[in-house]
Amino acid sequence: MTLVTPLAIFMLGATIASFVGVVAARLNTGQGFLTGRSQCDACGAALAPRSLVPVFSYFASRARARCCGVRLSPVSPLSEVLLGGLFVLAYASLGFSAALPFFLLSLALLLLLVLYDFTHQILPPRPLAAFVAASALAGFLAAPALSDFFVTLLVASLVAASLAAIHFLSRGRAMGLADAPLVFGLALLVGSAAFPGFIFSFWIGAVIGIALLARRPVGSRMGVEVPFAPFLAAGFLLAYFTQWNPFTFAATLFR
Numbered sequence: 001m002t003l004v005t006p007l008a009i010f011m012l013g014a015t016i017a018s019f020v021g022v023v024a025a026r027l028n029t030g031q032g033f034l035t036g037r038s039q040c041d042a043c044g045a046a047l048a049p050r051s052l053v054p055v056f057s058y059f060a061s062r063a064r065a066r067c068c069g070v071r072l073s074p075v076s077p078l079s080e081v082l083l084g085g086l087f088v089l090a091y092a093s094l095g096f097s098a099a100l101p102f103f104l105l106s107l108a109l110l111l112l113l114v115l116y117d118f119t120h121q122i123l124p125p126r127p128l129a130a131f132v133a134a135s136a137l138a139g140f141l142a143a144p145a146l147s148d149f150f151v152t153l154l155v156a157s158l159v160a161a162s163l164a165a166i167h168f169l170s171r172g173r174a175m176g177l178a179d180a181p182l183v184f185g186l187a188l189l190v191g192s193a194a195f196p197g198f199i200f201s202f203w204i205g206a207v208i209g210i211a212l213l214a215r216r217p218v219g220s221r222m223g224v225e226v227p228f229a230p231f232l233a234a235g236f237l238l239a240y241f242t243q244w245n246p247f248t249f250a251a252t253l254f255r
Contacts, residue, residue: 010088013104017082038052083249099139103142105138106185111128111230122176127176140200152191160181163183164180167179204235
């Protein structure tokens with residue numbers, strides 16, 4: 001692998017992440033995201049092209065808006081670096097295969113879902129449906145054989161059904177119903193890493209949830225509402241790209 005190819009793929013991912021951030025901010029607000037110039041969130045001034053270069057613009061301006069000097073959120077550059085890195089990892093895993101475009105599309109849609117969930121604590125139906133469809137195509141094209149894909153489909157159905165059961169049994173208090181189709185798409189995307197990814201998601205969610213509870217003021221009885229989509233995405237992608245298996249690790253510990 002030459003340096004030029006992964007660098008180009010990273011920049012592609014970072015550029016798409018920049019666009020995804022605009023879509024996530026404008027989705028369901030009545031604003032179009034295919035027309036109109038980008039504006040500063042603080043003062044509303046139109047942004048110059050030099051302020052729209054992924055990753056670079058944030059550091060070149062020292063994390064401040066050029067128009068009004070307000071401090072910029074690190075979410076955009078972090079999203080750009082993250083998606084760029086994931087694009088490179090996907091290329092390293094799949095190469096220039098038929099599955100790669102659909103896998104990259106799934107990653108972009110997954111970022112959109114995570115960003116929207118962070119802000120609104122809900123998953124938008126149309127991007128969620130598009131994510132499941134793209135993941136199904138990526139998983140089908142990447143599967144070594146048709147029988148392997150059917151096994152993945154069965155596993156995806158089981159993990160999705162378990163989250164749906166948690167939702168209904170808790171009457172929606174423990175988990176949103178939209179997490180079920182999300183985990184279905186994630187399981188289709190990662191194939192044989194689905195069960196490890198499912199376990200990692202709950203481990204990551206538990207660690208962060210405990211940390212948030214520990215930071216509550218002493219004596220506070222208020223609950224902590226945390227979107228679960230980021231944990232699901234992190235767990236499944238961690239399992240896929242590292243091929244870590246918690247079951248093998250546990251068996252090694254207890255020998």
